Amino acid sequence: MTKPAKDARRDGPIDLRGLTLDEIEKVLAKLGEPRYRADQVAAWVFQRGVRTFDEMTDLPLTLREKLAGDFKLAGAEVVRRESSAIDGTEKFLLEYGDGSAVEAVILRDSGRTTGCISTQIGCRFGCSFCATGAMGFVRNLTAGEIVEQILALRRSVDPERVSNLVFMGMGEPLDNYDETLKAIRIANAPWGLGIGARKMTVSTAGIVPGIRRLAQEDLQLNLAVSLNSPKQRLRSQIMPIAERYSLNELMDALGDYARTTGRHVTLEYLLLKDINDSPEMAGMLADLARKLPCKVNLICYNETEKSAYAPPSDKTVERFLALLRTRCPTVVRRVSRGSDIAAGCGQLAVPKKRSR
Numbered sequence: 001m002t003k004p005a006k007d008a009r010r011d012g013p014i015d016l017r018g019l020t021l022d023e024i025e026k027v028l029a030k031l032g033e034p035r036y037r038a039d040q041v042a043a044w045v046f047q048r049g050v051r052t053f054d055e056m057t058d059l060p061l062t063l064r065e066k067l068a069g070d071f072k073l074a075g076a077e078v079v080r081r082e083s084s085a086i087d088g089t090e091k092f093l094l095e096y097g098d099g100s101a102v103e104a105v106i107l108r109d110s111g112r113t114t115g116c117i118s119t120q121i122g123c124r125f126g127c128s129f130c131a132t133g134a135m136g137f138v139r140n141l142t143a144g145e146i147v148e149q150i151l152a153l154r155r156s157v158d159p160e161r162v163s164n165l166v167f168m169g170m171g172e173p174l175d176n177y178d179e180t181l182k183a184i185r186i187a188n189a190p191w192g193l194g195i196g197a198r199k200m201t202v203s204t205a206g207i208v209p210g211i212r213r214l215a216q217e218d219l220q221l222n223l224a225v226s227l228n229s230p231k232q233r234l235r236s237q238i239m240p241i242a243e244r245y246s247l248n249e250l251m252d253a254l255g256d257y258a259r260t261t262g263r264h265v266t267l268e269y270l271l272l273k274d275i276n277d278s279p280e281m282a283g284m285l286a287d288l289a290r291k292l293p294c295k296v297n298l299i300c301y302n303e304t305e306k307s308a309y310a311p312p313s314d315k316t317v318e319r320f321l322a323l324l325r326t327r328c329p330t331v332v333r334r335v336s337r338g339s340d341i342a343a344g345c346g347q348l349a350v351p352k353k354r355s356r
């Protein structure tokens with residue numbers, strides 16, 4: 001009997017959902033299978049999203065048995081699904097086979113159905129406005145687990161099509177770079193999920209080396225950065241990561257990203273009452289934004305039970321927006337989605353006993 005192939009990260013059978021077509025081809029070649037079998041397997045796994053090897057009915061039974069012995073199709077079960085009464089946003093709690101869980105969100109807007117995907121369980125960066133940060137870091141998700149999240153959302157909303165992806169859920173995507181990028185390549189590939197790179201957005205708290213690496217990937221991904229303050233000192237207070245990568249370094253990296261990829265970047269600015277919502281901040285933010293081909297997204301903070309912050313009044317937001325608009329090319333006030341089900345920006349979290 002052949003010894004099952006092991007997944008070094010999980011010490012178990014290899015998850016087929018985390019393999020590229022080339023990798024599937026290689027593992028099948030080792031089993032003595034011809035090249036075209038890899039196309040068949042990839043179509044079953046990514047396009048049809050089957051959850052068992054038995055469903056791969058155009059493969060010989062002997063091969064299905066071999067695959068079932070050596071590989072797995074990491075499943076995630078939707079254990080909770082909540083719908084917003086306000087805007088049709090849906091939040092899903094997905095549980096993996098090892099009992100760990102993440103939240104993922106479906107956002108519906110202007111004819112688009114966007115999956116908001118998590119890349120880690122918890123997060124090590126502790127941004128002061130973020131419920132995921134308050135969980136602490138539990139573990140990275142594998143590429144297969146990230147892909148499975150997309151497949152689970154796709155199954156859940158079928159026949160609606162998940163047209164866009166934002167890697168803005170739990171975790172910092174660029175802190176789990178290799179697995180996130182592999183999942184993005186699988187999501188993007190024609191043999192994979194077939195979602196265009198321009199329909200995917202990676203959101204970072206400002207990991208400068210990750211931004212520089214992403215610029216070299218030859219992928220036309222959208223990049224969003226959680227900026228939240230145009231002042232170095234305040235930014236460090238809100239987001240401890242800013243002590244490691246300064247605002248100047250971050251702006252340089254964003255400029256290089258925009259030049260290399262030809263893509264505008266998005267500066268996300270979460271408005272916190274009496275913290276970063278003054279006219280002075282609006283002016284400084286406009287000065288920063290004018291240095292880059294970028295769009296500024298203004299988002300009002302979502303208050304939660306344990307919130308340290310409050311959202312500014314509508315009047316303050318309008319004043320901030322108006323000041324910004326006089327000096328900054330593209331500013332959008334983004335309405336926070338799914339706030340009644342805690343699916344909004346900075347609200348995703350899984351209770352500790354579930355996350356492990």
Ligand code: SF4
Pocket residue numbers: 123124125126127130131132133134169170171172205226346
């Ligand atoms: S905002 Fe992002 S980087 Fe900051 S704690 Fe939350 S998940 Fe982590």
